[in-house]
Amino acid sequence: MSGISVSRGMRDILPPMSIFWEQIIARHNLLAGRYGYAPIETPILEATELFSRGVGSGTDVVEKEMYTLTDKGGRSLTLRPEATASVVRAALFAHLEQRTRPVRLRYSGPMFRYDRPQAGRYRQFSQVGVECIGELSPYLDFEVIALAMEFYAQCGLSGTSLQINSLGSREERAAYRSQLIAYYEPEVAHMCGDCQRRLHVNPLRLLDCKVDHRLAQAAPRLIDQLGPESRQHFETVQMCLAESGVGYVTNPLLVRGLDYYCHTVFEIWHESLDGAQNALGGGGRYDGLAETMGFPSCPGVGYSLGVDRLCAVLENREQSSQLREQLWTEVAILSVGDIAVFEAWKAASRLAELIRGSGVSCSLDVSARKVDAKLKGALAMGARVALLLGEDELRNSEVAVRLLESRSQEQVPWESTVSAVHRALGHPEPGASVTQQEAGRPVGR
């Protein structure tokens, strides 16, 4: 309530959510890594021109949502509103596409859009994503879509719906646009106010008018305007989806807000997010992007998925028994009774070192608080085991190993504390191989 607060549209990600958050990203890193996507880090701050040219000057993102500032050298810089332009720029500038084709890259991190904040819509939000650069194959469109869907599945998320569409080539798209305007123009007088305004700004939106569906039904359809090559590209993507059992909906109204998209575009929606902000993520092909940034032509396809919304959905749906069990620490070492703090600390920190060394997290509490309070504190941190050190334990070089859930407790000599802890946590006996596996998998279990 008092003190300095976060800025508008920004927020802190606090535990236990932050633990869950980190796992989501770790899971994406691991999965995309298994598909052969290597990590890339690009600057959060980029030349404004990168986005105005790459993303497209007519888009909402560039027109009204950019976080732009001038640095001390008078340069116009912008906090990235999305990552694709940066990643493609970085890859082509370094000629990565001449070493391997396609270049498979993954990223995660914050993006910025100066929008009006709302639930599920923040000025700083995080995305995980991949870009597959250098080949035009529809099989790569499929690869990227399948990867996104597998990621959601691995997060235990159900109720998603994959929406796909084809925008065709740049030329086909432009032709369709003028065709649509020509179709609607004679009817301007009969259209709602929103649509009259949209006609030249974003004619594709007219098809989605909620006031009057009559005109939209007879309107020319983009799918019908695609040339044989574009059509075959799209059909191949759909064949792959069907073949591999990925459910999808073709949605001729799906457009995407960034200029660089062509051919396959897709979004992943979730049933619990209503109308306004129902997109968990999206992506598509961007064969013309490289040229707009002054590079030789180079096709690509990718996606970006919102971490904020995914976490919100998982939390809402109580699929987060995981989330509630998130551990700040697995083991709490407590001093009990009226004992010398320094002696208690010495014993506790020696045990802690051994436990941490065996791959288990633990924290100490040698404060003067009552045991009741310390045990409650251990529960609040999500600990499953408490180690209690009191007068008797110190004298006998023992520790009381207490399972918090079952409230059972046994006295254990200091030398066997580590194996007792692992037994209590239900782990296999600790050994050299265990720590290696730990490194590869997300924290917690």
Place this chain on the structure above:
RNA sequence: GUGGCCAUAGCUCAGUUGGUUAGAGUGCCAGAUUGUGGCUCUGGAGGUCGAGGGUUCGAAUCCCUCUGGCCACCCCA
């Protein structure tokens, strides 16, 4: 960016036509119980009533501005 609703303890919220010292539940701390947790009882701490200005003898309450949140539009993550 346009329009609307809202802001009181860590959290969820009461607070009468403007009236004296702003409450409850929950959580926190302590005691009952010198060493054992989600119960019970007792006590305690915790508020610039989002911020600033105005009206008034007097403002949490009325007015203005700002900040922040939520909703719709736009658009997306």
